Amino acid sequence: MDHxxxxxxxxxxxxxxxxxxxxxxxxxGHHHDGGASMLEARVKWYxxxxxxxxxxxxxxxxxxxxxxxxxxxxxxxxxRKRFEETF
Numbered sequence: 507m508d509h510x511x512x513x514x515x516x517x518x519x520x521x522x523x524x525x526x527x528x529x530x531x532x533x534x535g536h537h538h539d540g541g542a543s544m545l546e547a548r549v550k551w552y553x554x555x556x557x558x559x560x561x562x563x564x565x566x567x568x569x570x571x572x573x574x575x576x577x578x579x580x581x582x583x584x585x586r587k588r589f590e591e592t593f
Contacts, residue, residue, distance in 0.1 A: 521545070524546050524549075
């Protein structure tokens with residue numbers, strides 16, 4: 507089995523397990539999903555890593571890092587702090 511097919515088969519198995527856990531928890535009357543969302547999240551984060559894509563949940567952090575390295579933003583923050591203190 508080549509690498510891509512193996513990865514696809516593993517992902518399918520993990521997602522099936524997540525569905526099974528969710529169904530079992532629901533049928534048992536639990537107020538949780540039996541860990542299904544955790545497995546699904548791990549598959550999602552794995553995919554982001556393989557694609558080299560920044561997760562949407564991290565966009566705010568990326569924006570903050572970009573601003574930290576922007577001299578205009580630093581000047582804006584300096585002036586904002588200076589003039590907010592005077593009022």
